[in-house]
Amino acid sequence: MKNWIIEQLYPEYGQSMRVDEMLYEGTGDLQSLKVFHNERFGRVLTLDNIVQTTQADNFIYHEMLTHLPIIAHGNAKNVLIIGGGDGGMAYEALRHQSIEKVTMVEIDSAVVEFSKQHLPMLSNGAFDDPRLNLIINDGALFMKETKDKYDVIIVDSTDPIGPGEVLFTHEFYSDAKKALTEEGILVTQNGVPFMQGDELTTSLTHFKSLFKDWSAYIATIPTYAGGPMAFGWATDSEKHRFKTVEEIAARFSEEDFETHYYNPEVHVAAFALPQYIKKLFPV
Numbered sequence: 514m515k516n517w518i519i520e521q522l523y524p525e526y527g528q529s530m531r532v533d534e535m536l537y538e539g540t541g542d543l544q545s546l547k548v549f550h551n552e553r554f555g556r557v558l559t560l561d562n563i564v565q566t567t568q569a570d571n572f573i574y575h576e577m578l579t580h581l582p583i584i585a586h587g588n589a590k591n592v593l594i595i596g597g598g599d600g601g602m603a604y605e606a607l608r609h610q611s612i613e614k615v616t617m618v619e620i621d622s623a624v625v626e627f628s629k630q631h632l633p634m635l636s637n638g639a640f641d642d643p644r645l646n647l648i649i650n651d652g653a654l655f656m657k658e659t660k661d662k663y664d665v666i667i668v669d670s671t672d673p674i675g676p677g678e679v680l681f682t683h684e685f686y687s688d689a690k691k692a693l694t695e696e697g698i699l700v701t702q703n704g705v706p707f708m709q710g711d712e713l714t715t716s717l718t719h720f721k722s723l724f725k726d727w728s729a730y731i732a733t734i735p736t737y738a739g740g741p742m743a744f745g746w747a748t749d750s751e752k753h754r755f756k757t758v759e760e761i762a763a764r765f766s767e768e769d770f771e772t773h774y775y776n777p778e779v780h781v782a783a784f785a786l787p788q789y790i791k792k793l794f795p796v
């Protein structure tokens with residue numbers, strides 16, 4: 514009988530995956546790391562036994578947290594990624610030739626090092642791109658200290674447990690606001706609302722007190738169990754969110770890369786939220 518990993522993100526609900534080949538298993542200073550092969554999802558990365566990303570479905574998550582804000586912004590040059598140790602987010606952001614610099618602040622160097630070795634298909638050479646500036650640090654500390662300004666800030670963190678917890682606080686979002694350019698956009702990995710609704714409510718409550726325009730958009734990533742994942746959206750520029758399909762299509766047509774999930778219709782539709790998610794918004 515092959516062995517299985519059981520992801521127990523919730524006390525009463527979990528998911529399991531068959532481990533067809535264990536490629537790496539170890540404990541870094543901050544998190545336990547596993548990379549294994551599963552027949553359906555390819556290579557799977559877990560941190561503290563929580564699925565972070567898989568070879569088969571990472572494109573949905575990485576495309577929606579990069580192309581949507583970058584294309585919505587329309588003139589992004591300087592991008593900041595908090596977390597993102599596997600390099601998949603950096604890869605997608607760097608596909609935009611208009612992007613001049615991507616700063617990636619990852620707290621655990623072990624995630625970067627073994628992702629380079631065991632998950633090269635995610636970073637796709639991003640770690641060698643001269644436009645990438647990789648910093649090993651706590652994203653919350655970096656955000657407090659940075660003097661740079663960013664057109665798009667992407668929080669590609671773990672869930673608000675362990676090292677990721679500080680990335681879901683009012684203080685962090687306040688520091689992020691200060692680090693945004695005038696037209697800048699903050700987007701966040703904000704959990705699966707059907708299972709982690711309070712996380713979205715908390716983040717949006719902070720956004721409401723800090724930003725002129727705030728909301729969430731969604732996409733369904735199969736290995737983030739429980740239905741659509743929410744991505745937090747926050748900006749002081751009210752012109753970005755309400756773009757038409759035609760406006761987004763005109764911008765997307767200027768890009769020279771192919772996507773597998775993101776497109777202009779998906780961009781606009783992602784902001785259409787079901788009632789149960791809308792009800793999580795702070796009144």
Ligand code: SAM
Nearest residue numbers: 596597598619620621624651652670671676677
């Ligand atoms: N797609 C995943 C998800 O939705 O949960 C996130 C993947 S990515 C691997 C998450 C990264 O966030 C990990 O590499 C982890 O080390 C990093 N991380 C967690 N807390 C952090 C912090 N405070 N500062 C910077 N990086 C952090």
